Amino acid sequence: MTPQQYEQVFDALDSFEIELPSWGFANTGTRFGKFIQAAAATTIEEKLSDASQVHAVTGCSPSVAVHVLWDFPNGLAQAPQVKQLARRYGVRIGSINPNVFQDQIYKFGSLGNPDAEIRQAALEHLIESVHISQATASRDISLWFADGSNYPGTQNIRKRRQWFLEGLSQLHQHLGENQRLLLEYKPFEPAFYHTDIADWGMALLLARHAGPQAKVLVDLGHHYPSQNIEQVVAWLLAEGMLGGFHFNDRRYADDDLTLGSIDPYQLFRIFHEICTWEWETGERADIAYMIDQSHNLKGKIEAMIQSVVRAQELYVKALLVDHEKLAKHQQSCELVDAEECLQRAFYRDVSPILEEWRRSRRLPLDPLQAFRQSGYLERVSRERAERNRDAVTSYA
Amino acid sequence: MTPQQYEQVFDALDSFEIELPSWGFANTGTRFGKFIQAAAATTIEEKLSDASQVHAVTGCSPSVAVHVLWDFPNGLAQAPQVKQLARRYGVRIGSINPNVFQDQIYKFGSLGNPDAEIRQAALEHLIESVHISQATASRDISLWFADGSNYPGTQNIRKRRQWFLEGLSQLHQHLGENQRLLLEYKPFEPAFYHTDIADWGMALLLARHAGPQAKVLVDLGHHYPSQNIEQVVAWLLAEGMLGGFHFNDRRYADDDLTLGSIDPYQLFRIFHEICTWEWETGERADIAYMIDQSHNLKGKIEAMIQSVVRAQELYVKALLVDHEKLAKHQQSCELVDAEECLQRAFYRDVSPILEEWRRSRRLPLDPLQAFRQSGYLERVSRERAERNRDAVTSYA
């Protein structure tokens, strides 16, 4: 590798940041129950503390996505305190995630609910979330809607679309100058027959209707079997509509496994589309990378460190694609050469350069090992064990 | 329709029974939360009472499947009392469903757990469930295992298979003479990378290894996209290994929607395979039909009535296939005629004959209407509302 390449990779790594979700440190599970971990975080302070551990050993996760309902139980009033807490732990508050799916009023939807009062309640919560984001100096408001229906005929799909158009347009007016709405799509769960924002096409159209600061958020688990996700990424880049990612992996549905655990080549290809766009345009893609995983069985902090490291590795592999060569092979339809060019980068051993970068940034060479040796896990396990024991709940 | 056909359909309807799941009357939801219903049942008495309402208006659901952990919190000792409760409400206890997935010890599996002590604990719970079934005079023990793993490499698939072989063989020895083990398969959720009993092939092989009284249970939601379920049913019938069904419907994953709500033609085809087998062999298929649905949004008792009625309708349609004609067309590969013969039965209006049957059995002609007019729902909503309000829980 040339010194120039080294420098380029180091620069890219310096600006490559992955946001951690506060809820990824809490006890989560499936509809069949939760397996409780002694070290799981409950309060926003614990979550920020855990996140700061990940940042300390990886140097690449300085911000934490927060959930309004769970992390700001007192709403906007709490924002200054949370912002300060984050600073104390050496991280900052990242994207703000409203919650319009958990309250009992949202049984039949939020912005898509046939009841105008409930739509208004949802809109107010969303607007408050924008205000919170301004108070925490967060740029992005990340919107996931659970809206939909479970049975054919029980809801009017087009009317609900219209209500979404209206609600999102109103919300957009509350954004600050540099802020963004990131709109997520998902084809199923918890609504099983239809989801109001089912795919990237619906998200893009709604975002365009809402206003210029609304972009699309791609959650890797929110697709159909066999769907080519990197093509969706390429199109969103081309349309200027890619706002961010929720990283995770899955086999069957929205499994929320750690990224790269099932299909690492796919995530590499996604990074490759982004790197190619940057190589062609000479611009830096304005994308929020976020983790959104459910660590039901793995230790939560360890799973985060593992994910961040894996993302760095796959990103560096994508950086090392020989774009010039590849473009030539693509133009000439030299399929085998083009493919080998891409795969060579995927299979490349990038640990040496990552170690080099970590050393030069005074980061531990083995982040997971460093965390394990810190004694943090043992300490918080002791401190939090009792409360977590009481957290056990039953499915039925 | 000839009088003979009428009689045949009436006979078939008289012996067509669908078992109701006690947990289908309780508050259930997704991993994102539960929407609480005022009328939801909590105690086994409430569940039996609700089930008896369904039976009263449909005349075809005289038994109730129970969940050991939720319905027998005191285990075997409680069995006589539950049995008596059922009798009081005019129903009987049906299949017994052990629960080896909810306790914290089952985090990494039950019969497939690498820890021999946990495997033993699971086996003991299963054996106790057999004893309960004997105390309640239930025939079937219905086994669903959540066992599996979330990440490649984290568990040894073949070792776990071996442990399942051993556990199920031991369990089989505890069965009474006429009892059956019904073994369920499921390709995903809550284990996301591999499920120990992932498909009908694995279930069949495990059941064969376990002993002659072990059969396979088909849950309609436990398949891959595009899988031809009626073919699996046909094979299980041919192999003498079909034990029963969990009826429900789905679009994407294991959505547990009410049966026939998404793809009614599929359920009709399943019934058709069974009716064809019976027509060819002159025997009555020994199959336990059970509902296993999650009524997250629909009223629970109403959803049950709707499901039972829909199942009756689709079953009668399948009864009315002209088997002789169809067999002839199949033998001659007259595709259009064969298909029209089948579809004619599917599209046939069976409400007149069902009404006739209901009238002759002194059942309400419109079961849903009859239930609504009974005032039952209003009464239990009042009685149970307060407790259900307290049942609200949060996802994180």
Added chain:
Amino acid sequence: MTPQQYEQVFDALDSFEIELPSWGFANTGTRFGKFIQAAAATTIEEKLSDASQVHAVTGCSPSVAVHVLWDFPNGLAQAPQVKQLARRYGVRIGSINPNVFQDQIYKFGSLGNPDAEIRQAALEHLIESVHISQATASRDISLWFADGSNYPGTQNIRKRRQWFLEGLSQLHQHLGENQRLLLEYKPFEPAFYHTDIADWGMALLLARHAGPQAKVLVDLGHHYPSQNIEQVVAWLLAEGMLGGFHFNDRRYADDDLTLGSIDPYQLFRIFHEICTWEWETGERADIAYMIDQSHNLKGKIEAMIQSVVRAQELYVKALLVDHEKLAKHQQSCELVDAEECLQRAFYRDVSPILEEWRRSRRLPLDPLQAFRQSGYLERVSRERAERNRDAVTSYA
């Protein structure tokens, strides 16, 4: 049913037309070979003759979609003759289907090919197709592109998108005043890694870029497993972008089976979305209904008749939904009532009203039977048998 409803259904049936594809009368197969039918059509005259038989007995398929490469081997010059042939057989030429996938030059794509000369050749064929459509007085040019790639990295997805933008915009300029481009999407096959127009979102964006007369064509077999197609239809209607359908059915991939043969409830729901849109807006949806099926095993003309009749039945069922009642239940979130309202229409026996309509329009009451009795099949089987015998080809 009220006389008013009768009239409404009769009116709707009078204007409900399904276009037949000329290629649906020819020998087709899979990549593993073709099973040859003695009666299969080869020339455009034979295809028009066969199509006219379907129209004669159903009264609802007066137009025939044609494939430029197969039906106009001499291109534009042949258009007047084909138009006249159609008139002679009592049908008219419907949508024009260019073919930019079969020639050897299209190995790596047509409008998306990296080679500018090949893109130009494709564009010229497309423009000639527009000219043909003008010569045959056809309204729609129906565009399906096989473009894509088979291996990650071998083509530049965004560049190809750009070439499509440009080509389609140029093509749009050649349209006559009332003409339309109908743009089809398909997620796979014959390109296996990425298809340039993979889903409805890509088709919609390309169509919008191309111009106001470009709309989206929905082929029922061109989706992912589990995808909710009627929701896509509802969105396209709402966006004013639904141009037409290719009807067929499938289980696993793009199986091109006869419509309603696998999931009839799905097609009913699609019609329901259209009928609802018409009920709400008071307008008539401007949609081209076309069949696109591959009759590998069924008799080709019989399969067409069966399909047209099934489409009529499912359409009439959708017409009979009580929209007022349904809208009320939807607004009040009365799920069970809303669903029952929809399903009641689906299960309704519509043969009486269809018979009535056929009688009043002097059509045979049983179209399939009428065709069989006509002796047409026997005659053309004799006439075409020898040539078809020579059509046998091998896979490898």
Added chain:
Amino acid sequence: MTPQQYEQVFDALDSFEIELPSWGFANTGTRFGKFIQAAAATTIEEKLSDASQVHAVTGCSPSVAVHVLWDFPNGLAQAPQVKQLARRYGVRIGSINPNVFQDQIYKFGSLGNPDAEIRQAALEHLIESVHISQATASRDISLWFADGSNYPGTQNIRKRRQWFLEGLSQLHQHLGENQRLLLEYKPFEPAFYHTDIADWGMALLLARHAGPQAKVLVDLGHHYPSQNIEQVVAWLLAEGMLGGFHFNDRRYADDDLTLGSIDPYQLFRIFHEICTWEWETGERADIAYMIDQSHNLKGKIEAMIQSVVRAQELYVKALLVDHEKLAKHQQSCELVDAEECLQRAFYRDVSPILEEWRRSRRLPLDPLQAFRQSGYLERVSRERAERNRDAVTSYA
């Protein structure tokens, strides 16, 4: 790496053989047509010649699978000549693939056909194939059946199963002492509604019924979306029923892309299950590795070399898993450690050891490069170009 590990890997590579399919060198395509390659092979001699080129540069593909219909147009009589041809080209004849799907009589099936005479004809072809295998000294007869149906109700699934039971049992009696029947399964295509041998469970049951020398063949493209293939492999190993593989890769259906091109981690995991089984039992798994790909766009010989090399790489990665360590982590449910242990092997750079092995076996260090420099492709392109030009066929 220790010298002992080196030796172990070298030994494993020495005995790792991948069989090449003769049809992979011929022009193939999709149902939409074939793109013709000048260098494509037509005769069995050309195919053997091409295969020998792959073996010459990789040293690991000494045998060629043949298709009876295409490679033995004169049947058994031709076997000695083909065997000798193979010897002349330095390869040997591998598995024999009967063809009971292409002849017009097989329109409605072969061994599953309702017509007893056609079943008999199929059986005779299969028996002749066994005789051919004996004449060519081939061990395996590889059976893929296209049997099935396209529409619900048109065939009797259980009757067809019974006919398969009978046919396969009869066929089994003709096997020589050390021969095997390898039975393939496939859930769809070219039959679209039901395939008679749809999944591994059906294949296993049929093979068990047929006799002890019948085993299951796993084609990587013959599964449902999301299915965990390595689990199927693990079960087949545990049941003693794994006979061989058809390697390829796919995104949506049975795309027949080059192996490892879409999901390389999956193929690695499959090798890992095999290596684990061998490590635990101390035995060598008796598995036939075969390529079955359709090189529609890539150069056929180059695609083969690429595939063989990729398979070697992924196999070596799987060999390098630290089984002892992994087993310990699995037993203790140390998920992150177990997963990292597996992924470390996957991401390992194995080019040095493969180069070392190639050097020591006097093989070219870069097989693809060596082939390109040989001039073979240019020569056969010239020789075969004209005939291939005439091979162009049309879809309709």
